[in-house]
Amino acid sequence: MAELKLSESRDLTRIERIGAHSHIRGLGLDSSLEARDVSEGMVGQTHARKAAGVILQMIKEGKIAGRAILLAGQPGTGKTAIAMGMAKSLGLETPFAMLSGSELFSLEMSKTEALMQAFRKSIGVRIKEETEVIEGEVVEIQIDRPAVSGAASKTGKLTLKTTDMETVYDLGVKMIEALGKEKVQSGDVIAIDKASGKITKLGRSFSRSRDYDAMGPQTKFVQCPDGELQKRKEVVHCVTLHEIDVINSRTQGFLALFTGDTGEIRAEVREQIDTKVAEWREEGKAEIVPGVLFIDEVHMLDIECFSFLNRALENEMAPILVVATNRGITTIRGTNYKSAHGIPIDLLDRLLIISTQPYSADEIRKILDIRCQEEDVEMSEDAKQLLTKIGYETSLRYAIHLITASALNCQKRKGKVVEVQDITRVYSLFLDVRRSTQYLMEYQKEYMFNEASMVDGGEDDVDAMHD
Secondary structure, eight states: OOOOOOOOOOOOOOOOOOOTTTTOOSOOBOTTSOBOSEETTEESOHHHHHHHHHHHHHHHTTOOOSOEEEEEOOTTSSHHHHHHHHHHHHOSSSOEEEEEGGGGGTSSSOHHHHHHHHHHHTEEEEEEEEEEEEEEEEEEEEEEOOSSTTTSOOEEEEEEEOSSOEEEEEEOHHHHHHHHHTTOOTTEEEEEETTTOOEEEEEEEGGGTTSOSOOOTTOOEEOOOOSOSEEEEEEEEEEEHHHHHHHHHSTTHHHHHHHOOOOOOOHHHHHHHHHHHHHHHHHTSEEEEEOEEEEESGGGSBHHHHHHHHHHTTSTTOOEEEEEEOOOEEEOBTSSOEEETTOOHHHHTTEEEEEOOOOOHHHHHHHHHHHHHHTTOOBOHHHHHHHHHHHHHSOHHHHHHHHHHHHHHHHHTTOSSBOHHHHHHHHHHSOOHHHHHHHHHHTGGGSTTOOOOOOSOHHHHHHHHHO
């Protein structure tokens, strides 16, 4: 007799990519804007986080716009992490646009147009409008289906009630389809937009909470609405100025929002939109929400872009500009002049500068603990101590890269916990900057187009190049 084979059932889990800053949940500040040592994925940098928290509070209260903040510090000191923490703390209501300085030179549009689009993406418009809504608990749905299919269209009746009244509505074909699509049944509390006919399921009435012995975790119970069935409600839509620009710049412009092929938008279109938004503001129909534009690697911008930023920050509808750089005194791109951080003096004068400091060994250890948890890697205490030592002597980024590599090495030897031997193995396989530079100094004659001169005491040269 043939054996009955049962097909294997696998749990489908949502695959989430683990990024360099996927563990960041916020800035890790308490109610008095004091930075906690370890909170919301953030470790150390207490002064920088506190300063960012003050800026964040002012943004939330709408007290500043058209200001610029510079996050300056060495590589691997958490500048982008602070910007990501600000984005998470602001929430979904406040627009937050991210841009890398080098992106501007690879786009199919002018640099100033790309910057202007980034600025417009960072300015939100909260549009208010009043709509008539029918809101109540479904008492009964009656649908009359014709005996012969296709002979006549379906008709029906919908009975809705509030705590004060009850009404019967006649249903057409479209409303019957909408109710079926939303799986509306007796006992549900629904809202119907009179203008569009859109049905929103608010939840299930508390009075029907005992109808079934078991219900899914997504079942939400709400009170039966009171008062009139028909109500006037204020609906708020949040869009960015860039989205309004794209929709109005061409026919079927909303499709360009999905494809990303927005092209250059004419100045006349933007002027008309700004005028219209100003009218809505005067009438109380809309309000401007200044968001945040974060430009990483700001030293990659040239003198034209810096001049544009100077002018754009003076606009009354400018967002908060946050820029980050890891450069010291360097040449301003597009000129022969040198300046601090590679930014012209006139723009530097507008910036509030927040500096980040190198991490201590204890802070590196805490960051590695968070990353091990984020990457789902179990590591022994000795291995973590060795990894902390490597991170302190080389760089934090290098130590973080070794976590997953050592976990794979542990998996290969069929172990469950990453040990010192796994860290040592991957440390010997992958070089850090210092060891790679040392190797180049030793074997420079065998490389093509080498410009370094061979001198005695190569170790000093390596240290100088590393610094």
